[in-house]
Amino acid sequence: MMANELICHAIARELGLPVPDSFPYRILGQLPVFLQLNFNGNGPLLPPVTPQQCDVAVAEEPIMTARIVAFDSLIMNTDRHAENLAFRSKKPGPPMLVIYDHGHALFGAGGLSLAKTKFRRIDWLGCDGKPPARHCLLDHLHDSNALVDAIAKIENLGDEVIRDAVLNARAYGLSVHDAGLVSDALRRRKDKIRSIVGKNRKEFTGIAQWPLGVSP
Amino acid sequence: MTNSIQLAVIRHVPDPVRDEPRNVGVIAWRAGEVAARFVGEDEAGDLDRRSVSPRLIPDRQTYVEWINYWRSQLTAQSIDDPIRRVQVAVGDAGFLEAFANATRGGFEVRLRGEVVEAEDRDLGRVVRETFERLVESADWDETGDVGDEPRGKAHHRALAWNACRALTRHHYQEKRDFVRDFRVTGQTGKGNEVPAVFDIGVPAPVDLVSQGELLLVDAVSLAAAPNQLNDVVDRARAVATKAQETRQHHKKVFVRALVSNGKSPESEAGRYATRILQDDGDLELITIDQLLKLVPRIKQGQGA
Numbered sequence: 040m041m042a043n044e045l046i047c048h049a050i051a052r053e054l055g056l057p058v059p060d061s062f063p064y065r066i067l068g069q070l071p072v073f074l075q076l077n078f079n080g081n082g083p084l085l086p087p088v089t090p091q092q093c094d095v096a097v098a099e100e101p102i103m104t105a106r107i108v109a110f111d112s113l114i115m116n117t118d119r120h121a122e123n124l125a126f127r128s129k130k131p132g133p134p135m136l137v138i139y140d141h142g143h144a145l146f147g148a149g150g151l152s153l154a155k156t157k158f159r160r161i162d163w164l165g166c167d168g169k170p171p172a173r174h175c176l177l178d179h180l181h182d183s184n185a186l187v188d189a190i191a192k193i194e195n196l197g198d199e200v201i202r203d204a205v206l207n208a209r210a211y212g213l214s215v216h217d218a219g220l221v222s223d224a225l226r227r228r229k230d231k232i233r234s235i236v237g238k239n240r241k242e243f244t245g246i247a248q249w250p251l252g253v254s255p
Numbered sequence: 256m257t258n259s260i261q262l263a264v265i266r267h268v269p270d271p272v273r274d275e276p277r278n279v280g281v282i283a284w285r286a287g288e289v290a291a292r293f294v295g296e297d298e299a300g301d302l303d304r305r306s307v308s309p310r311l312i313p314d315r316q317t318y319v320e321w322i323n324y325w326r327s328q329l330t331a332q333s334i335d336d337p338i339r340r341v342q343v344a345v346g347d348a349g350f351l352e353a354f355a356n357a358t359r360g361g362f363e364v365r366l367r368g369e370v371v372e373a374e375d376r377d378l379g380r381v382v383r384e385t386f387e388r389l390v391e392s393a394d395w396d397e398t399g400d401v402g403d404e405p406r407g408k409a410h411h412r413a414l415a416w417n418a419c420r421a422l423t424r425h426h427y428q429e430k431r432d433f434v435r436d437f438r439v440t441g442q443t444g445k446g447n448e449v450p451a452v453f454d455i456g457v458p459a460p461v462d463l464v465s466q467g468e469l470l471l472v473d474a475v476s477l478a479a480a481p482n483q484l485n486d487v488v489d490r491a492r493a494v495a496t497k498a499q500e501t502r503q504h505h506k507k508v509f510v511r512a513l514v515s516n517g518k519s520p521e522s523e524a525g526r527y528a529t530r531i532l533q534d535d536g537d538l539e540l541i542t543i544d545q546l547l548k549l550v551p552r553i554k555q556g557q558g559a
Contacts, residue, residue, distance in 0.1 A: 082314030
């Protein structure tokens with residue numbers, strides 16, 4: 040669903056997350072498409088990340104990986120599996136950390152019928168579950184301070200950012216009704232992100248000690 | 256089938272516009288075991304990145320990362336299939352398909368054939384021999400893909416498998432949009448009903464758009480060594496007869512013979528088989544690319 044990609048891309052850019060340059064593209068007589076530039080130059084797509092690489096990614100990029108998880112919780116992305124994150128370690132370098140494919144976030148791949156249930160689950164972490172639906176970084180985060188910073192980053196996201204992102208999706212076919220639903224859901228989740236994470240502390244299997252600000 | 260070895264080639268397409276695939280690896284699977292070798296690895300499996308020519312693989316760093324990924328999956332004896340969303344163990348018959356589904360972004364896995372009655376054969380040796388034949392000898396600077404035609408008795412099965420993979424890559428779902436080993440009923444010249452199984456069937460529902468048309472495809476690999484000419488001709492004869500018998504029984508059916516590429520009829524076996532398919536079976540020859548264009552037409556009730 041085009042709206043999923045457009046809204047998530049706009050929010051990710053606002054949060055400073057590593058998403059590839061992308062833009063919607065209209066084709067005469069057909070549905071518009073979401074174009075994404077190759078983030079590996081002229082090279083092929085990187086292979087799926089392994090659990091060992093996820094460990095390295097979290098160790099090398101604790102702030103960014105925590106923000107990715109918090110962002111995926113906000114947008115209810117049930118598709119951040121090993122194929123939708125590209126990582127290359129600093130050794131031997133050059134390093135790379137990129138996230139892509141948000142087609143299953145927000146409304147989900149099935150459109151609104153699925154979204155109604157998703158949007159109602161306000162305390163749901165949004166990216167847990169069993170592999171391969173489980174977030175590939177979720178079990179590897181171990182720095183609770185980085186996660187708290189990521190939560191604050193989401194909380195400080197302006198309502199106007201969500202509004203603009205949804206409005207842009209409206210320009211590419213999202214209905215008024217669906218736009219209202221997704222706006223409400225995003226704003227509600229943004230405001231409650233600290234409580235959502237707190238209520239799902241057990242999903243963060245790698246975090247042993249939690250700071251006071253994130254209570255269950 | 257359970258004792259046979261399935262062979263697949265890993266190809267790299269550095270530039271999708273030029274579409275010049277290069278063989279970069281071989282993987283062999285037999286129920287419960289798997290072996291592979293990739294360009295840059297020696298016989299012991301040690302990788303020397305310097306031995307990978309940048310003319311063969313321009314982005315060597317990403318290629319090495321892919322090898323590490325493939326090797327990690329092979330060592331783990333299971334692989335996550337991103338399409339079926341399940342973990343497939345090496346003992347599962349769908350292992351190679353899962354391996355193919357997990358491979359992407361300029362790399363692709365193509366089934367090349369089958370070694371039948373191979374319970375006594377060492378998998379590592381089969382990989383070594385195939386690697387020497389299809390990868391090391393490949394003149395990738397010129398045409399990119401020696402062995403573009405599958406060789407061996409299971410040619411047409413590999414060709415049909417590759418066609419199914421191409422359909423899957425174009426977002427057609429097996430069982431919903433196309434069916435492998437599609438069974439229909441044919442009719443002999445004297446009016447007796449006989450079963451007929453085609454490699455691929457593409458049914459269209461009866462609705463406002465389509466009228467229940469059916470596309471049936473049988474793969475015929477036209478490439479063969481001189482001593483295998485009879486196999487190719489026999490296969491063409493069987494496909495031609497099956498096509499005629501099926502048309503006798505079904506009115507809204509389109510039957511096509513799938514060949515690997517447009518150059519196939521240039522071989523001696525290809526010439527004979529083409530005549531049989533066209534003269535006896537009244538069959539049009541199509542490639543995988545043409546099949547991909549044909550399927551939406553059938554689905555939308557526009558005929559073939």
